[in-house]
Amino acid sequence: MDTNNLPDMFKGKRLMIIGGGLVVLLIVLIVFSAGSRTKSSNQTFPQPTQSVPPAQEPDMFNNNQDANSPEVQQAIAEQMQADQEYNSWQQSNSDAYSWIRKLPLTADNYFVYFDLTKKVFIGRLYPKSGDDLEKIKSDVLNKLKTEKEIPVENFTFQWQVNP
């Protein structure tokens, strides 16, 4: 080995290390980019366990009949009964909570709705850094009272603060 050329050799090795480092950096960048894209498009959510039953022969449903046939009239009567239940639900909502169709109340840092099952207002708050939570709550109550004319004092509020 020619000892006079040693500094040049070290210089070459340094270049090789720098070059190798850059290649590794590039690979990391590509992997990171692809990984984040996959993650965003494949977000998973809790799902009710429901399954679709096996397919039946569609022919069994092709039993078009005369409009006045007993089967069609029976189906219409049954459907009217189901619709009556739905209509009663709509009517009950309007009677009990005449302002229900004025909701939800939304802004960039909150989403407020009335839970018909629990009979309470749910305020989902999304404060940004530096936001005063009490001020957001006060704004919500004020808007519900003045803009939507809802008697908020008669109801309970549940606040859910989300990071």
Add this chain to the structure above:
Amino acid sequence: MKNKFYQHESIIELVVLCSLFFLVLSIGFVTTQVGLTLSNISRAQQQGSFDFIPGLKIVAELPIGGRVNPSDSVYCLDDEDSEGCDNKSAFIIPKGTTGKLGPCGMVINQAHKIAPSLQRNRSDLLDSLNYPVENCKYKTDIYEEGYLPTHFIIDSYNLAGFHELSKNNPSHTLGKNLLIWWKSQPKGYKFVPYSTNSIYQYADGQQDLTGCVIFINQTSGVHVGIINSLQVVNQNGDGVLSILQAGVKYFIERYEVVGWKIKNLTLNPKEPNTVAGFGCKK
């Protein structure tokens, strides 16, 4: 020895050149990514919507306004009278414009066409059709009363050119049977079970449910409507799902969507109504 050294040096040069090539490539790649992101943000801000989750359209706020005409691209929802809308604080609901395109048009557009004919006649229910709606040789007929939610579905699909459903078929006229029919996945149709994921996929454009049938299980049967739109107001899955329906008090029903879950389907927690799923055209 010297020759061997030159050979070694040329390998190093090759490695360095390759590295430089990849460096330039990576800078270009990163620049393009940044450019695309900025372009999306700019476009979303112009449209009043944000698109940080790919495909997810978020409305800055739920629009409000006053009286609208039937030909307008929106419905107005008054708090007491679904057609009145004298109140300027009433919600404005955009008419759905997407979904399955049939040989004679989109299903949702046929539902919009039926809407002006739908009236209250002998009761406070929207169960009469004042004039027949016609498209592609299919006609809805006139109904003095008894126009059911299932009739509205069947007419909308037939007006769009899908003729598998019939008002003279008890398997289609009764909501409970229509659900079974759709779950059987007849050729050209599909059933999407309700889940938070189905709502999320509707929001981000993976699974368009506009024009699909929503099936709501009740104790006395199954209620049906046509999905009009989903307005999402934040990335946490809060918003409003609107459906169109006949045979009941209000043409438009809105359900709050909270964390990608449809809420407020019931008043009575002991007998809860539930969303069974969505019947769509493939």
